[in-house]
Amino acid sequence: MDIIKVVCGIIFKEDKIFICRRKQHKSLGGYWEFPGGKVEDGENEEDSLSRELHEELGMKVKIDTHFKTVVHSYDNFTIELISYICQFREANYNLTDHDAYEWVLSDDLHKKNLAPADIPIANALVNFNLSSIPPPPTTPKKK
Numbered sequence: 001m002d003i004i005k006v007v008c009g010i011i012f013k014e015d016k017i018f019i020c021r022r023k024q025h026k027s028l029g030g031y032w033e034f035p036g037g038k039v040e041d042g043e044n045e046e047d048s049l050s051r052e053l054h055e056e057l058g059m060k061v062k063i064d065t066h067f068k069t070v071v072h073s074y075d076n077f078t079i080e081l082i083s084y085i086c087q088f089r090e091a092n093y094n095l096t097d098h099d100a101y102e103w104v105l106s107d108d109l110h111k112k113n114l115a116p117a118d119i120p121i122a123n124a125l126v127n128f129n130l131s132s133i134p135p136p137p138t139t140p141k142k143k
C-alpha cells in the first residue's frame with residue numbers, strides 16, 4: 001500500500017500550540033490534529049505546509065525546523081506525518097476543513113482526542129523547549 005505523505009505545523013504562539021478539530025464528514029472526523037495536509041507531487045514540504053495553512057485557516061507562520069516524522073498505519077491507509085515547528089504570525093481563522101480550534105500548552109495536548117498518528121508527536125513535545133531552536137543567523141551590518 002502507498003504511504004500518504006502529510007505535512008503538519010506545530011504552531012507556537014508564546015508557549016501555546018495551535019490544534020484544530022477535523023470536520024465530522026472528513027476522514028478521521030472529530031479528531032484533533034496539527035493543521036496541514038497532503039504534500040502534492042512536485043511540492044516541497046515547507047511550501048505544502050504554507051499552502052495548506054493559508055487554504056484551511058487563512059494563517060501565516062514562520063517555519064523554523066523539522067521536528068519529528070511518524071509513520072502510522074490506520075485501518076485503510078498509512079501516512080507519513082512530517083511535523084515542523086512554526087511561529088504564528090497572523091490568521092483570519094476562516095476554517096474550511098475544521099469546526100473548532102484551540103491554543104493549548106504542550107502538557108495539555110494529551111487531554112484532547114488527538115488523531116492517533118499525532119500522539120507520538122504530542123508526547124515528544126512535552127519535553128520540547130522552544131528556546132532550544134537556534135535563532136536565525138544575523139547578517140553582519142555593513143560599516
Ligand SMILES: Nc1nc2c([nH]c(=O)n2[C@H]2C[C@H](O)[C@@H](COP(=O)(O)OP(=O)(O)OP(=O)(O)O)O2)c(=O)[nH]1
Pocket residue numbers: 006007008026027028033034035036037038039079081097115116117118
Ligand atoms: N493535516 C493533518 N492530517 C493528519 C494529521 N494526523 C493524521 O492522522 N492526519 C491524517 C488525516 C488525513 O487522513 C490525512 C491528511 O489529509 P487532509 O485531509 O488533512 O489533507 P488534504 O487537506 O491535503 O486532503 P484533501 O482533504 O484535500 O483530500 O492525514 C495531522 O496532524 N494533520
